[in-house]
Amino acid sequence: MKYEVVIGLETHAELDTESKLFCGCSTKFGSEPNTQTCPVCLGLPGVLPVMNKKAFGHSLKAAVALHCEINQFTNFDRKSYYYPDLPKNYQTSQNYFNIGDNGYVDMVVAGKGKRIDIHNVHLEEEAGKLIHPEASDAKYSLVDFNRAGVPLLEIVTQPDMRSIEEVESYMQTLRNILLYIGVSDCKMQEGSLRFEASVSLREHGSTVFGNRVEIKNLNSMKAVSKVLAYEISRQSNMLDDGKEVLLETRLWDEADGVSRRMRTKEDAHDYRYFPEPDLVPFSINQEWIDETKATIPELPVSRRQRFVDELSVSDYDAGILTEDKFLADYFEECVAISQDSSKEFSNWIINDVLRELNDRKINVQDFVVSPKMLAELVKIKPTIGSSIAKEVFAEMINTGKSASAIVKEKDLTQMDDTSELNDIVIKIIEENPKAVEDYGLGKKNALAFLIGQTMKITKGKANPKILTELFTQRLSSISK
Numbered sequence: 001m002k003y004e005v006v007i008g009l010e011t012h013a014e015l016d017t018e019s020k021l022f023c024g025c026s027t028k029f030g031s032e033p034n035t036q037t038c039p040v041c042l043g044l045p046g047v048l049p050v051m052n053k054k055a056f057g058h059s060l061k062a063a064v065a066l067h068c069e070i071n072q073f074t075n076f077d078r079k080s081y082y083y084p085d086l087p088k089n090y091q092t093s094q095n096y097f098n099i100g101d102n103g104y105v106d107m108v109v110a111g112k113g114k115r116i117d118i119h120n121v122h123l124e125e126e127a128g129k130l131i132h133p134e135a136s137d138a139k140y141s142l143v144d145f146n147r148a149g150v151p152l153l154e155i156v157t158q159p160d161m162r163s164i165e166e167v168e169s170y171m172q173t174l175r176n177i178l179l180y181i182g183v184s185d186c187k188m189q190e191g192s193l194r195f196e197a198s199v200s201l202r203e204h205g206s207t208v209f210g211n212r213v214e215i216k217n218l219n220s221m222k223a224v225s226k227v228l229a230y231e232i233s234r235q236s237n238m239l240d241d242g243k244e245v246l247l248e249t250r251l252w253d254e255a256d257g258v259s260r261r262m263r264t265k266e267d268a269h270d271y272r273y274f275p276e277p278d279l280v281p282f283s284i285n286q287e288w289i290d291e292t293k294a295t296i297p298e299l300p301v302s303r304r305q306r307f308v309d310e311l312s313v314s315d316y317d318a319g320i321l322t323e324d325k326f327l328a329d330y331f332e333e334c335v336a337i338s339q340d341s342s343k344e345f346s347n348w349i350i351n352d353v354l355r356e357l358n359d360r361k362i363n364v365q366d367f368v369v370s371p372k373m374l375a376e377l378v379k380i381k382p383t384i385g386s387s388i389a390k391e392v393f394a395e396m397i398n399t400g401k402s403a404s405a406i407v408k409e410k411d412l413t414q415m416d417d418t419s420e421l422n423d424i425v426i427k428i429i430e431e432n433p434k435a436v437e438d439y440g441l442g443k444k445n446a447l448a449f450l451i452g453q454t455m456k457i458t459k460g461k462a463n464p465k466i467l468t469e470l471f472t473q474r475l476s477s478i479s480k
């Protein structure tokens with residue numbers, strides 16, 4: 001490609017709090033429209049906002065986790081704009097003194113480390129939600145103010161990303177960090193995590209930025225990737241034709257797969273920012289910053305590396321395991337209990353546990369098979385064999401019973417007794433002369449057939465390794 005791509009991203013994350021940013025209304029998702037409102041979040045005259053300490057603390061925690069410089073003096077500003085889902089006609093946000101500035105996110109792209117600089121992290125309030133009727137001739141829209149005033153964290157990067165792949169890795173990494181530190185549930189299907197991208201192109205080697213286009217309201221990572229691919233091709237065609245790319249805001253039309261002009265870019269002065277007179281400024285003392293630092297857990301990128309270095313997990317598997325903090329905790333607990341078998345556990349978790357969680361649409365925290373139970377199953381697996389272990393696992397999920405209880409109850413212990421198995425082998429050989437003859441003629445699947453017949457009789461309990469040895473010995477002596 002002739003041009004270098006320059007991308008910056010703004011991320012909006014709804015903070016995980018019980019109540020809204022400036023009032024006591026619930027933030028619960030999915031309630032009847034306009035049942036979680038009060039004079040404060042409806043912007044009625046004469047009301048005063050009160051800061052939600054938990055939301056403020058969550059913002060501080062995110063800013064610390066993103067390695068920002070914390071502004072020990074911070075205040076809030078009014079960002080004025082008129083929009084039907086914004087009852088106050090301004091949004092209380094931060095413009096002059098953000099909670100955090102100049103941070104960074106370290107991530108891995110195609111096996112290589114890359115650092116994305118964070119311009120700032122600031123706290124603001126959500127708008128409500130407009131609901132447009134499906135009928136195209138409807139002459140009205142509805143508005144739901146339940147979301148108005150929900151605490152929203154905005155995380156703004158520098159224009160540091162140079163490909164869609166880097167953007168995807170950044171979004172995934174940031175989401176994991178927010179989940180790890182427990183400040184947002186990041187549920188994209190509920191709108192808890194949304195993105196705005198700005199993208200421009202310039203000739204390779206150029207040091208000036210091209211005109212950037214901002215794309216608003218992207219509700220999924222997939223939408224971000226799609227709109228960026230579309231914009232990169234649209235802008236590069238324009239530049240090839242000698243046309244100027246306009247500085248503008250566009251919207252992504254998912255159905256048609258195109259971006260459309262929303263408005264030409266407004267400048268900051270269009271918002272007439274001024275300090276929010278109804279809120280006092282806030283000071284964050286060093287003690288609070290230090291306390292917050294102490295609560296930041298090991299973050300996904302370093303945890304992934306530790307899994308590779310210390311637990312001999314492949315990089316790919318470590319990536320999957322550390323994507324969800326609680327899944328990574330589950331894995332580490334299993335390994336700690338058995339003091340071994342990290343490979344075995346990563347296989348079980350990635351193949352079996354994750355499949356069950358996806359099928360049931362539940363989190364690992366709600367999974368009936370605890371790390372202790374899985375560790376026990378792995379421990380007794382050599383005595384029951386792999387395929388029975390899978391059956392026991394399914395039974396554990398259905399009944400909540402331990403592996404050993406199920407094995408005992410159903411008498412599933414593997415048959416390892418060579419003389420007992422030998423008797424069965426002799427019987428099977430007598431009953432299947434055709435297969436024996438085929439084996440003598442060099443047909444390999446005859447052996448598999450005979451083992452299959454034995455498994456039927458023993459209900460899958462015969463040790464397949466011993467069985468194979470016994471059959472091979474006896475059959476080769478017959479064919480001689």
Ligand SMILES: [Zn+2]
Nearest residue numbers: 023025038041
């Ligand atoms: Zn309210």
